Amino acid sequence: MAMSLKRRDFISMDNWSREELSEILDLASRQKEDPGVYRYARPLTGRVVGLFFEKASMRTRLSFEVATYQLGGQTVFVGPESGRLGEREAIKDLARVAARYLDCLVLRTYKHETIVEIARFCDKPVVNGLSDERHPCQALGDVMTIREKLGKIEGVKVAYIGDANNVCRSLAVALTKFGASLTVASPEGYGLTPQFLRSLPQGHSVRQVSDPMEAVSGSDIIYTDVWTSMGQEQEREKRREIFRPYQVNEALLERAPKAFIMHCMPAHRGEEITDHAMDGSRSIIYEQAENRLHVQRALLCRLLGAQV
Ligand code: CP
Numbered sequence: 001m002a003m004s005l006k007r008r009d010f011i012s013m014d015n016w017s018r019e020e021l022s023e024i025l026d027l028a029s030r031q032k033e034d035p036g037v038y039r040y041a042r043p044l045t046g047r048v049v050g051l052f053f054e055k056a057s058m059r060t061r062l063s064f065e066v067a068t069y070q071l072g073g074q075t076v077f078v079g080p081e082s083g084r085l086g087e088r089e090a091i092k093d094l095a096r097v098a099a100r101y102l103d104c105l106v107l108r109t110y111k112h113e114t115i116v117e118i119a120r121f122c123d124k125p126v127v128n129g130l131s132d133e134r135h136p137c138q139a140l141g142d143v144m145t146i147r148e149k150l151g152k153i154e155g156v157k158v159a160y161i162g163d164a165n166n167v168c169r170s171l172a173v174a175l176t177k178f179g180a181s182l183t184v185a186s187p188e189g190y191g192l193t194p195q196f197l198r199s200l201p202q203g204h205s206v207r208q209v210s211d212p213m214e215a216v217s218g219s220d221i222i223y224t225d226v227w228t229s230m231g232q233e234q235e236r237e238k239r240r241e242i243f244r245p246y247q248v249n250e251a252l253l254e255r256a257p258k259a260f261i262m263h264c265m266p267a268h269r270g271e272e273i274t275d276h277a278m279d280g281s282r283s284i285i286y287e288q289a290e291n292r293l294h295v296q297r298a299l300l301c302r303l304l305g306a307q308v
Pocket residue numbers: 056057058059060061130138264265266
């Protein structure tokens with residue numbers, strides 16, 4: 001299938017239409033069903049994807065590296081030991097040089113602004129592989145997983161329990177694009193801000209509440225993420241106390257007897273989620289992790305104009 005050659009970045013998903021995202025998701029599903037589609041074409045032969053990660057990663061790094069290899073390309077990884085981007089040299093210098101070596105840049109940073117700044121000075125596609133602000137690749141995989149499990153995304157009711165962090169914000173944007181609803185339950189001071197809610201398109205169905213039981217009632221999906229994200233480690237003890245009532249456990253699951261359970265991983269078992277919820281029959285967490293590979297492969301095809 002021929003895809004558009006126009007250069008695009010994938011930084012926050014806000015400027016991607018539902019149709020464009022659906023095109024990527026459809027390709028991801030086709031490739032998942034029939035790996036022969038890309039295996040023989042190897043459309044990224046001779047192309048190199050650079051991964052610049054200021055923070056640890058398992059799924060994002062592995063899925064981008066494996067996806068690139070499966071498409072016939074190669075990757076270069078620059079990890080946290082190289083320090084934060086912009087420390088050794090100006091971000092614009094890094095961006096201008098990297099663009100001359102690489103065909104695509106995947107970035108995992110603390111500051112979201114670092115990714116935006118690199119994209120400004122780089123004429124190759126830039127992908128946000130997680131920033132403190134957003135995690136759009138995760139949200140793309142999550143929509144694929146929900147579509148697969150429920151057979152639809154429009155009208156689906158998702159409850160997110162815990163810290164309204166990068167994962168939660170990207171999930172809110174993605175679900176809004178696809179006409180699904182999101183109810184977020186968080187302790188006071190850790191929810192989606194009024195400013196973020198105002199930034200969503202008019203008519204969105206994203207709601208902030210404080211009671212996790214209220215959030216999960218009638219939901220199709222219960223989603224959670226860590227209480228302490230990367231970069232917040234010094235707050236871990238305090239957060240453990242504050243978030244204790246926001247654990248995804250048996251009592252909460254009883255409130256939504258049909259809901260599937262999702263978690264972007266890595267999980268802190270015994271904190272935001274119990275073993276029972278993580279390992280039980282309603283967990284779709286590992287399919288969710290697998291789908292990161294399929295959406296990332298399709299995203300690379302789209303961004304690099306690969307003919308598949
Ligand atoms: N979900 C996710 O992005 O996992 P990693 O931090 O391991 O990449």
